[in-house]
Amino acid sequence: MTSTPLAASRRVHARRWLVATVLLYNVAHHLGFAVAPLGDVGHTRWGDWIDVLTPYTVLLSAAAALRAAGADRRGWTLYLVGAVTYTEGHGIHLAANSVYNTAPGPTAHLWDETVGHYLWYAGTALVFAALATAFARTPPPRTLLYLPFSLGVAVTWTTNSIEGATAFMGIAVAAAFTVWGWRTRQHLGRVLLPAFAPALVMLTAYGGWYRGFPQPSHMGWI
Numbered sequence: 001m002t003s004t005p006l007a008a009s010r011r012v013h014a015r016r017w018l019v020a021t022v023l024l025y026n027v028a029h030h031l032g033f034a035v036a037p038l039g040d041v042g043h044t045r046w047g048d049w050i051d052v053l054t055p056y057t058v059l060l061s062a063a064a065a066l067r068a069a070g071a072d073r074r075g076w077t078l079y080l081v082g083a084v085t086y087t088e089g090h091g092i093h094l095a096a097n098s099v100y101n102t103a104p105g106p107t108a109h110l111w112d113e114t115v116g117h118y119l120w121y122a123g124t125a126l127v128f129a130a131l132a133t134a135f136a137r138t139p140p141p142r143t144l145l146y147l148p149f150s151l152g153v154a155v156t157w158t159t160n161s162i163e164g165a166t167a168f169m170g171i172a173v174a175a176a177f178t179v180w181g182w183r184t185r186q187h188l189g190r191v192l193l194p195a196f197a198p199a200l201v202m203l204t205a206y207g208g209w210y211r212g213f214p215q216p217s218h219m220g221w222i
Helices: 005-028 046-051 054-069 073-102 106-134 147-163 167-183 188-210
Strands: none
Touching: 005 054, 005 106, 005 147, 046 073, 054 073, 054 106, 073 106, 106 167, 147 167, 147 188, 167 188
């Protein structure tokens, strides 16, 4: 069936919001590293204050993409659960990390490195699942211009999983989305393959090379 101009326009609008979500995810999830040179402000860091914007940028753009794509109840349910989990995890991480910077201790470390990161990245995966569901039947891209965006997700998911000490969950999620991308490769789902298959390879190779998942910050890389 030939799509109407209105339907084609909606698909373009939805894809633009999807691209915006991907870009904001890649940028916002590296904010801590990117703005570290800004230094301190009082007993906190500038990066802490800037990072407050992360849930707004990523989740609002994802919601706009879902709305433009005409997400169904299942998609919105996945999104809402994911958004709550994402926001809670990010908030826990941000607060505990800021406290740990001035008063290191096992409690702050637990909420930052373990509870906060696992909730935050689990929420991210659920939001991605909502987007994948909503765009599952969208026609595939006609060019390879999507590759840099997808590969950016691969890098971000990998670095977050390693530095966030959630590598095993990161591998499981990357494997699931790789399979999902393969099954929906005839549609827009093919963008998931370069987004998560490389992440699966990189995480597995990193763990094999180091016989574990040491955080780059602990090895003096960052």
